[in-house]
Amino acid sequence: GQQVMQIPQYQHVQEGEDFTTYCNSSTTLSNIQWYKQRPGGHPVFLIQLVKSGEVKKQKRLTFQFGEAKKNSSLHITATQTTDVGTYFCAGQDTGNQFYFGTGTSLTVIP
Amino acid sequence: DGGITQSPKYLFRKEGQNVTLSCEQNLNHDAMYWYRQDPGQGLRLIYYSQIVNDFQKGDIAEGYSVSREKKESFPLTVTSAQKNPTAFYLCASSITSSYNSPLHFGNGTRLTVT
Numbered sequence: 001g002q003q004v005m006q007i008p009q010y011q012h013v014q015e016g017e018d019f020t021t022y023c024n025s026s027t028t029l030s031n032i033q034w035y036k037q038r039p040g041g042h043p044v045f046l047i048q049l050v051k052s053g054e055v056k057k058q059k060r061l062t063f064q065f066g067e068a069k070k071n072s073s074l075h076i077t078a079t080q081t082t083d084v085g086t087y088f089c090a091g092q093d094t095g096n097q098f099y100f101g102t103g104t105s106l107t108v109i110p
Numbered sequence: 111d112g113g114i115t116q117s118p119k120y121l122f123r124k125e126g127q128n129v130t131l132s133c134e135q136n137l138n139h140d141a142m143y144w145y146r147q148d149p150g151q152g153l154r155l156i157y158y159s160q161i162v163n164d165f166q167k168g169d170i171a172e173g174y175s176v177s178r179e180k181k182e183s184f185p186l187t188v189t190s191a192q193k194n195p196t197a198f199y200l201c202a203s204s205i206t207s208s209y210n211s212p213l214h215f216g217n218g219t220r221l222t223v224t
Contacts, residue, residue: 009150033212042200043153045212088152096208098143102152 006101019076021104023089030092032072038085079108116216131186131219133201142184147198195223
């Protein structure tokens, strides 16, 4: 069946360091979405990527969708304590179901 | 403000009892979803509904049941047949079930069964 793998599971960084999380799908995706879940909270939609090779930026966050539409990454430049949380990717296939990655829990050490 | 309301935030039940989790949305979204979240396992789909009076099983539907009698409401019943019901349950909605419709999540219900 469809699987979306996400690495790493945990990441601890010093404030100001960069952070990257990666998602890989076993099959080609229609699109990929990224969500952030603060500790004790619920996932909140960040962005959606649709086109092959697409790159989108939101301030210090850069999102990429691979050429084959099977992988994606989220890169945070110069992390801040407000970046703490778990970042999930969610891929959609042609059947429109969402397939969530296992998430990367980010800890930022002040 | 539009949004999704899940209640209660915390729920405690004895083993063998059925329990119903509430999910209401006023976003006028067609599609609604129930996910289960366990530590280190991400979000797993229990049931989803694309339209009123219609719903489909997700990856882990066994031991759960849902109804979608109104567009705004998608309650989830955790039955006594669910082997390991203690978890964090998240309800979500999207404008449609087609792609390019991001999910909007409720605050979740943390269910503990002892």
